[in-house]
Amino acid sequence: MLQPYLALLRKPHVRTALTTNIMGRLPNGMAVLALTLLFRHEGVDFGVVGLLIAVYGVGTAVGGPVLGRIVDFYGQPLVLLTSGAASAAAFAVLALAPDAPLAAALPLTAVAGALTPPLESCLRSVWPTLVSDEQERETAYSLDAALQEVIFVTAPLLVSAVAALFLPMHAVLATALITVVGAAVFASLRPVRRWRPVPRKANWLGPLVEPQVRRVLVCFVFVGAALGALAVGAVAYSEEAASRDVSGLLLSANGLGALIGGLTYGAVRVPLPPARRFRVLLAGLALCYLPLLLMPGVALMTVLAGLSGLFLAPALACTFLLLGRLAPQGTTTEAFSWLISMFMCGSALGTALAGVAADMAGASGVFVVTGAVTVTAALLSLRVSGEPGAAAQNPAAAAEVSHATQDRPEER
Incomplete structure (x- = not known):
């Protein structure tokens, strides 16, 4: 490994x-x-x-x-x-x-x-x-x-x-x-x-001119929402089901799961094109968030929290590779920045939705939100293709569109 x-x-x-x-x-x-x-x-x-x-x-x-x-x-x-x-x-x-x-x-x-x-x-x-x-x-x-x-x-x-x-x-x-x-x-x-x-075509939308880039970014609004909601869910669960504050334990377990998932994914060669891997990884993310609805005892809930993080880092890694292929020439740094921003905006949205859900239905309501947004992200990923539209099709965008002056990577 x-x-x-x-x-x-x-x-x-x-x-x-x-x-x-x-x-x-x-x-x-x-x-x-x-x-x-x-x-x-x-x-x-x-x-x-x-x-x-x-x-x-x-x-x-x-x-x-x-x-x-x-x-x-x-x-x-x-x-x-x-x-x-x-x-x-x-x-x-x-x-x-x-x-x-x-x-x-x-x-x-x-x-x-x-x-x-x-x-x-x-x-x-x-x-x-x-x-x-x-x-x-x-x-x-x-x-x-x-x-x-x-x-x-x-x-x-x-x-x-x-x-x-x-x-x-x-x-x-x-x-x-x-x-x-x-x-x-x-x-x-x-x-x-x-x-x-790399020189870029004049367009105020930058990487957003490419429809596939927009679709990837929308998916990650919902992925970010899941993470934002999880923080509220951890606190709500802790108040309802535990005799002590275990919210930090649950969130740390989620982070550890992401760390393990990311390191494992980077060591394994998955024989699927990036767009298909993107769809599989978001489906895996959704499947791993849904068991949180069971709200078992603290020990098993900690395991489930770790499981929910397992696909996050792999999904991010695959998404950065996919955006490098899809973004129009000369816009990759901006495309990566948009991904980070959409993730953050989604996290804020998820936190707000989870707060309302917690007030209405407690921790179970929050985990309904986390399940719903991850399933939505997985369904939206079905519209993502690995082929850029005309806006991004150029020789440099086949693999990555910003290079150094020397030792340029072979185009793939």
């Missing part, structure tokens, strides 16, 4: 690119908790804190595709360095002036979110320059998606440790420091500096 990963990590620049990128993405898992602790430490009401965090989330969702488009025009280093410095500056001002009036705090949190360096999308655009073989590239996407789970386990622990040892403001300052340093270090890597965008 480890052989594909060992072969991948032996390739030039792969370990450095992956390690620095993952470290640079730690603020993605730090910011919400760090800002929440900061504002609550200053006595800000939960309602206002919720508003500020929502503004941060909206900024991140909106800014991602915009920064992705700029990367597809001007390359990665300029965007990473500029956005990293601006986002870090906004975090630093918030940390040093936590009692600033709401009229100042709102735009600062929006800037901190909207200018989050698009490290995740940039790495996935660089992968074809590091890994020319398509199967190895999917292994890279799988490892990347699996390690994403590590970020969301370690980042909150880092925030909690810094806030406990010092003050919440120092956790926000740490977020700012990692943001700017992480972006700068990744931008300085040779493959990143040598990556060049």
Whole structure:
């Protein structure tokens, strides 16, 4: 099982690119908790804190595709360095002036979110320059998606440790420091500096001009909704069926399942084209979410929570490969950014729907929501084909559409 990963990590620049990128993405898992602790430490009401965090989330969702488009025009280093410095500056001002009036705090949190360096999308655009073989590239996407789970386990622990040892403001300052340093270090890597965008046709829709890209993105709105609803479901189940809070245990089990699923998927060669794998993986995701409706005892529920995460990282890995094929020439970074944004928007929508369901029917109502949205995603995936329309059909889009100036991968 480890052989594909060992072969991948032996390739030039792969370990450095992956390690620095993952470290640079730690603020993605730090910011919400760090800002929440900061504002609550200053006595800000939960309602206002919720508003500020929502503004941060909206900024991140909106800014991602915009920064992705700029990367597809001007390359990665300029965007990473500029956005990293601006986002870090906004975090630093918030940390040093936590009692600033709401009229100042709102735009600062929006800037901190909207200018989050698009490290995740940039790495996935660089992968074809590091890994020319398509199967190895999917292994890279799988490892990347699996390690994403590590970020969301370690980042909150880092925030909690810094806030406990010092003050919440120092956790926000740490977020700012990692943001700017992480972006700068990744931008300085040779493959990143040598990556060049491919000329693109003028169209304000960018990758959204391709119908198949839009269909993939819609599917992931519902996948994100399942994950957002699961967080509420874990709390609701904990209140109803357990004598103690087990919500963290259930969500950790889900993350562990995603980690195991991603690593396993990257080590296995599935003899199906990406579009068919996409449909199979989303069907598997739905099937693994449905047993949550049983709401058994804590031990078995923990197992089911882990099972529900099993197909998430594989689905993400396959989707990034599929988008690389489907996106029109010169738009892959933006397409990857749209996927991340749609996932986040879906998560917010799922959280809202789950909250209503929990009020109306308790935990069982929430798990009806998680089952319904995953089944919807699986059904919508039946409309996804592996062949781009006329908007994306060109020689460069056959495998991936952004390459470095040298050592370009063979087109597939």
